[in-house]
Amino acid sequence: MEFEYWWLLAFPLFFSLGWLAARIDIRHVVSESRTLPVSYFKGLNYLLNEQPDKAVEAFAEVARLEPATVELHFTLGAMFRRRGEVERAIRLHQNLLDRPDLEEEQKWLAVNELAQDFLRAGLLDRAEHLFQELLETDYRPSALEALLDIYVQEKEWQKAIDAAKALATLSTRSYQLEIAQFYCELAVSESIHNRFDSARAYLATALKENRSCVRANDLLGDFEAAQGRHEEAVQAWKRIETQDPAYLSLVVDKLVSALRQLERLDEGTVLLRDYLNRYPTMEILDAAYRLILEREGAEEAYRLVRDVLRAQPTLRGLDTLLEAQLLEAPAERRQDLQLIKNLVHSHAERLAYFRCDSCGFRARRFHWRCPACGGWESFPPRRSEEDGTRDRSGSNFNPG
Ligand SMILES: [Zn+2]
Structure with a gap:
């Protein structure tokens, strides 16, 4: 009886094997798998089981046993780099490049991989050299992007400008914002060496590249003020309002000091009240509060902060309000008020970033x-x- 059952089971098995054999050249599969070392299958297995550490070691073994498997070397190199084993990746890609049998396409792929390794390792000079070689190949767009990154890291602003302009011709992005910022960086380094004329020229170019470059007007004001040209500084900072009024917060204190130098603080209070009405930020409120306290007294300053705080309650506004109250408070209340103010102040400081x-x-x-x-x-x-x-x-x- 048992014999007959075996037959029943074996029949469909033989049937499906025959079906398979008709579709797949079994001999070919067997001979293919024989040419691959066992480590290859081990590696795949580790990958499938999400054990990348063991997979890398198994593939490294294959690469050692089967030096002809160029594709595998590339995969392995990328894996090394991703895992932070940059030295191993560099050695592997350098060995690949030394091979005389490498095809042209594979050679440039290896150069690109090695350049990425150097970039990752922070060896910027060597990475830069290789990416420059790649500029004349199909890798031009990614090489330019990498070079731009390198020039920014090395603060080579003129080279960064050239790379960004070249990239802009290849893509739909304009890189205007970055290019203007690079000109601002050039202006900053000129100003450090007191070369204010060429610093100003760079800022003019920055604005030509990007009309909304607020930083260019911010810096221009700084340079003018540094040379005692306070009127020009005020004009530069005021222009920020037409670019993006949100950035007035960054220059409002500098504006007040320039107007102080010009002995035009009356104009300052009018200007700050106007800014505060239209762009009520904490920085403008702070500056306006201090100036009005100085020019018009504690009561006027208190009223200003209270009105702003009613419209826009913030912790830092409350901090300023308490400060204004403290100035007016009778002696017996002052201690309590000071306590509350300290509490609010430290909390507001902690949150303001x-x-x-x-x-x-x-x-x-x-x-x-x-x-x-x-x-x-x-x-x-x-x-x-x-x-x-x-x-x-x-x-x-x-x-x-
Ligand atoms: Zn960020």
Whole structure:
């Protein structure tokens, strides 16, 4: 009886094997798999089981046993780099490049991979050299992008401008914003050496590249003020209003000091009241409060803060309001008020930070280029408490 059951089971098996054999050249599959070392299948297995460490070692073994497998070497090199084993990746790609049997296409692929390795390892000079070789190949767009990145890291601003302009011809992006920022960087380095004329010329070019480049007017005001040309400084900073009034927050204190130098603080109070009406930010409120306190007295200053705070209640506004109250308070209330003010002040300070729109990086100081993600103009010019946004992720915070 058992014998008959075996037959029943074996029949469909033989049938399906025959069906398979008709469609796949079994001999070919067998001979293919025989030419691949066992480590190859081990590697695949590790990959499927999400054990990349063991997979890399298994593939490295294959590459050692089967030096002819060029594609595998490329895969392995990319894996090394991704895992941070940059030295191994460099050695592998250098060995590939030394091979005389490499086809033209493979050679440039290897050069590109090696350049990426150097970039990752921070060996910028060597990476730059290889990416320049790639400019005449199909890798031109990615090589230009990498070169732009390198020039920015090395603060080689003129080269960065050339790379960005070349990239703009290849893509739909204009790179205007970045190019204007690079001209601003050139202006900054000129001003450090007191070459204000050429610094000004760079700023004019920055504005020609990007009319909305606020930084160019901000810097122009700084340079004019540094040379005692306060009227010109005031004019430069005022122009920011036509570009993007949100950025007035960044220059309002400087505006007041320039007007003080010109002995035109009356004009300053009118200007700040007007700004405050139209763009009520904390920085403008702070500056207006101090100036009105100085020019018109404590009561007038208190009224100003109270009106703004009613329209837009913020912690920093409350902080300023308490300060104004303290000045007017009778002696017996002063101690309590001071206590509350200190509490509010430390809380407001803790919450007031600039925050990168691209990566969420937070900083006390405003940055034109995010120190974390390298994005240009990614910081909005107001501190985040005013936007009502709270960072719940507890992510990267830089008190600097
Ligand atoms: Zn960022």
